[in-house]
Amino acid sequence: MIRFGPAGIPLSCKGRTLIDGIEDVHSLGLTAIELQLVRMNIIDRYAMEDEVGLTPRDITTDLIVQIIRGEEDPLIITDLSETIQDGDLLVTLISGIAPNWADVNFARDLAKKLDITLSLHSPYYMDLTQSSDVALPSVEILRWGGLIASEMGASPLVIHLGLYEGRDEEDAINNIVSNLASIIDWYEENNVNVVLGLETSGRQEVFGSVDEIIRICDEVEGVIPIINVPHIHSRENGSLMTKEDFEDLFAKLDNFTKSVFYVHFSGVEHEDGNEIRYTPIKKGDLRFEPMAEAMIEHLYEMTIISGSPLLEHDAMYMRVIFERNYTRQVQKLKRMAEKEEETRIEEERLAKEEEGATKDTKSAPKKKSGAKVVTKKPTGKKTPPKPAQAKKASAKKKSASKKIPEKKEPVEEKTAPKKAPAKKKSASKKIPEKKEPVKTAVKKAPAKSPAKKGPTKAKPSPAKTPSKKKPSKKKK
Template structure:
């Protein structure tokens, strides 16, 4: 199945909650929604007396993401809160409380809307700024905990920028080490969503196609995420023909157990660097060749619209995909009837 959806709550949605967004996506005949963790900060506060003995699912005052006990985070949502604990809460959460997530996830499944989460767009696991790196690691962990509670599909993240004052090999070694630690924590916590690393759109940011695939191979338990706009920018307009998209998808597909996750938008770029995203109808990155490629290989695939038009371009892509399907079905029917006619006439 090929799913389409917006990166964030639809622009046309009257409500601004995640629940509203999921319902709106469904009503627009879309089937995916990528949650945007724009404000991912989390802060400690003492546990209240009435919260002792509860779990983070039971806390109704704040969106509590973890327990801090003796300075160490406890991520198990079944762990009872103790008297001396601090609670790590998110002031800009995706729901009112952590306990609300399960119900929202059930609603998404009932409406057949596949959920994913994108971590904050500025991420740096290179260790150049240790405090920032620790914060970014926490953002990835917290995205995993949230999406697991929602029973969603994949957490998408980028990993870091190169520092002109440090050798690239040193930066990459730090990124590999931090990702290895995150994967170990992910598996140890029993999180069900996949952990995805996307192709990035800047030459000074870790995340070329080759780097992402090497990371998936060397670290393991990481899924590559195709951001077509980023790849098109990095390759100075390298995605023009159906064969270009087929080649890219075929390289990534072996690493994508559970489906291929992608993002698409129009894009402007200079010297291998993305400058800005645009509506899909603008620029030289067209959806039609991708639609042809997807129709040819029929993967389990999600396409997230990161266009400024969000759901409008998600619906546009869905319509184009349906047209390609209809055209191919008509062609196949015509060829079959021609073959049957030839067989009947003894040719």
């Protein structure tokens, strides 16, 4: 699940109490808030007469975090259900979180009802890089901060680790490991259920690079890294620019968070590896879109706290960007799924067709192995053609017979030798057509017709008929 919220009570909230802040966050559509325990004052006072017999939870005027009983060998009591006795020294905590334990418990129940995740940020002036004696005030503040967080149901308790102050990295790491171990032991002894979150720093002189935080998390059990994106971006000279940059960062810290990340985000101005100030997200070179893409692709579970000067406005802005990118990604995946479904259906159809074709070939009749194959010997008789073939043959014959008389043109020289006899017949038939009628005269003999040249034979001249002599007059 992805949650967005401000670092502190929203600027738009009319009331400035813890209860007002939780209700306003819910009305804005946000689902997380990081409460700021940045100012903390400790006051020791003796119990009043009307407080004797009550418990720290019953006191409505102060937030009592500890009871000190006795003077020579004092007994320190952190059980909030312990009855206050006469002469007890009460350690009260003055902060902007809540005036008493009743408000703390009410805030816990209200946040649970509205589905708001609570977390707590300790004061910024922690100094755990020092030895145990010097770091004792910081250790006590973290004890009491853990007590408040546990009663409120807030987690994690976000802490800074301190300055180097001339110490080398190894000395600082050893002191931090020792102080954190004592705090966690105290939590276990007093049934304080909270996780310590180690925040990355944004300046070179402050302990808390990504690699240093990883080393502390590796050596101390029960702590997690807090990813302050503008701090890392500043300390590494603008290293978080692309989706791949964020993926590498989350992969580095995944072993300690189990894909459940707590992140601070805002715009930032930086120079020479140091953060100058927070800015609204729209300013500067650090953009939220690449981180949103990495979140969507890897489905991280994440709580994102806006540390921007605009607080809840930029928290809502990040939520809008995330939802927009998430919708685009869902639509893209939907289109890809539809294409895959279409290809799957097409492949199934082709497979069914192939399966049907193989079934058809298998169902065709096969020759039995034991049966004898009878083959007919070819005979001299021609088998009668089938009706269709007979029709085709007759049609071919008719077409051939029709085409013969149409060719009346004289044959070319190439085909002349083959059709020589036909030429003679045609010539002999054409001679009488050209023959002129023979005129017979009684008195004169017919003139001899000149012989025609050519391959045709000369016409036989008509036989002379013997003319009958007229009887002469003398004989009469």
